[in-house]
Amino acid sequence: MAKQTPAKQSYVPTLLDLFRQYGYDGVSLSKISEATGLGKASLYHHFPGGKDDMVETVLVALEQFLEKTIQEGLAGEGDALTRLTRMSDRIRDGYDHGKKPCILAALALGSAKETFQPQVKQLLGHWIDAIATVLIESGMEQDVAQRRGEEAMIAIQGSLIVSRVLDDPSIFERTMAHLPEQLCR
Amino acid sequence: MAKQTPAKQSYVPTLLDLFRQYGYDGVSLSKISEATGLGKASLYHHFPGGKDDMVETVLVALEQFLEKTIQEGLAGEGDALTRLTRMSDRIRDGYDHGKKPCILAALALGSAKETFQPQVKQLLGHWIDAIATVLIESGMEQDVAQRRGEEAMIAIQGSLIVSRVLDDPSIFERTMAHLPEQLCR
DNA sequence: AACTTGATACCGAACGTTCGGTACACAGTT
DNA sequence: AACTGTGTACCGAACGTTCGGTATCAAGTT
Numbered sequence: 001m002a003k004q005t006p007a008k009q010s011y012v013p014t015l016l017d018l019f020r021q022y023g024y025d026g027v028s029l030s031k032i033s034e035a036t037g038l039g040k041a042s043l044y045h046h047f048p049g050g051k052d053d054m055v056e057t058v059l060v061a062l063e064q065f066l067e068k069t070i071q072e073g074l075a076g077e078g079d080a081l082t083r084l085t086r087m088s089d090r091i092r093d094g095y096d097h098g099k100k101p102c103i104l105a106a107l108a109l110g111s112a113k114e115t116f117q118p119q120v121k122q123l124l125g126h127w128i129d130a131i132a133t134v135l136i137e138s139g140m141e142q143d144v145a146q147r148r149g150e151e152a153m154i155a156i157q158g159s160l161i162v163s164r165v166l167d168d169p170s171i172f173e174r175t176m177a178h179l180p181e182q183l184c185r
Numbered sequence: 186m187a188k189q190t191p192a193k194q195s196y197v198p199t200l201l202d203l204f205r206q207y208g209y210d211g212v213s214l215s216k217i218s219e220a221t222g223l224g225k226a227s228l229y230h231h232f233p234g235g236k237d238d239m240v241e242t243v244l245v246a247l248e249q250f251l252e253k254t255i256q257e258g259l260a261g262e263g264d265a266l267t268r269l270t271r272m273s274d275r276i277r278d279g280y281d282h283g284k285k286p287c288i289l290a291a292l293a294l295g296s297a298k299e300t301f302q303p304q305v306k307q308l309l310g311h312w313i314d315a316i317a318t319v320l321i322e323s324g325m326e327q328d329v330a331q332r333r334g335e336e337a338m339i340a341i342q343g344s345l346i347v348s349r350v351l352d353d354p355s356i357f358e359r360t361m362a363h364l365p366e367q368l369c370r
Numbered sequence: 371a372a373c374t375t376g377a378t379a380c381c382g383a384a385c386g387t388t389c390g391g392t393a394c395a396c397a398g399t400t
Numbered sequence: 401a402a403c404t405g406t407g408t409a410c411c412g413a414a415c416g417t418t419c420g421g422t423a424t425c426a427a428g429t430t
Contacts, residue, residue, distance in 0.1 A: 007405090026210035026295030029390060040391075042406055050390070101294065105346045109291055110211030117352070124350045150347060150356055158343020161290045162335060165309045167302070171335055192379085214416055225417080227380050235416065 004060055007046050011036055012061040015054050020103040024055065024112030052115060058103065059119050065094075066123060070130045080138035084131070084180035091156060091176060098163040098172025105157055128153050135183060148183050155179055187238045189245055192231050196221055197246040200239050205288040209240065209297030237300060243288065244304050250279075251308060255315045265323035269316070269365035276341060276361060283348040283357025290342055313338050320368065333368050340364055 014035050018027045029040055029051065036043070047053040073086040095102065104124055107116050128149035135145035159175035199220050203212045214225050214236065221228065232238035258271040280287065289309055292301050313334035320330035344360035 022295045110207045154343035157346040158339035161342040
């Protein structure tokens with residue numbers, strides 16, 4: 001695991017956008033150079049481990065973002081429905097209301113899968129667990145709650161893909177709007 | 186649209202496997218050469234349009250497969266639940282019980298999106314419409330049925346991704362098992 | 371029967387370009 | 401001086417694609 005620096009972190013938004021849209025194999029160093037405004041040498045200066053180093057930096061940032069989302073959203077005040085609605089709103093923002101794909105799905109494809117599967121799996125699993133925890137605290141059985149967490153992830157990932165393929169972000173928005181009640185049923 | 190030939194069609198299974206797993210950008214001509222046993226020059230002999238020609242051949246085959254699935258499964262005998270269960274079984278087979286990704290999602294990523302979006306969109310839309318038609322014939326309102334068709338696609342795509350990321354195909358299987366009743370509710 | 375022609379399928383070599391990556395030099399800041 | 405950051409030039413490998421060629425087969429002609 002490469003060392004994280006403030007400079008690296010400052011490139012996360014740009015890198016995230018590239019990897020989520022083009023996937024690992026579709027993002028070349030030239031594309032990154034263009035998007036960040038840095039030459040290749042500078043990119044290697046900041047990310048000595050190259051492309052993999054960049055993806056890891058993005059994943060570390062995502063882990064932090066997820067933690068923050070859990071603390072401020074899911075683990076905050078209110079009943080389950082309120083909390084899940086707060087999460088739903090954050091998700092809408094994070095995916096630009098259905099217009100941006102999920103990097104976790106993108107990294108499950110191609111050569112990225114072999115390299116990053118453990119981290120991606122851990123992130124997604126963590127997200128599911130957090131949703132399940134909210135439902136458990138509201139009185140739901142653990143088994144059922146875990147299933148619901150998975151359902152939530154299926155809805156999120158599935159609606160992002162369908163919205164993207166059909167070029168219709170309202171599908172994602174509609175799905176997110178219904179998700180909280182569905183999980184609490 | 187390049188001309189389709191029997192030779193081209195004979196390579197569809199191999200090409201489908203490569204593109205669904207590695208995506209468009211992750212599949213090189215070398216990889217295809219290796220998987221098909223043909224040299225690169227031979228690949229160009231059969232697919233003069235190159236990689237794009239190969240993807241199009243796969244998409245044409247998928248369209249035919251979808252038509253067949255609709256005729257034999259969704260448009261066949263029985264009530265809506267029976268028909269949707271038949272479709273669900275075919276889907277399970279087509280995705281090797283959750284172990285293989287969907288090429289439509291893979292082609293929605295990277296440089297493939299720009300080239301193949303119209304065809305991919307048409308395929309997915311056609312699938313949704315076929316599901317909605319079954320529900321409409323069983324008495325459901327058109328609006329609701331169309332929504333249900335989308336929900337089905339969200340469940341399929343989402344559960345494939347979640348199963349893949351979590352390395353747990355049972356998630357897909359479970360989702361497919363419940364899908365017919367869910368759509369008919 | 372032998373030869374010619376056309377069609378089909380395949381190949382190795384080569385092409386121009388892009389890939390990820392490295393070495394070195396220089397400039398700015400502390 | 402040390403550190404941080406950048407640019408230029410270059411590398412070998414791989415990319416997608418094309419070229420010129422060989423092998424085989426079937427059909428037609430002599």
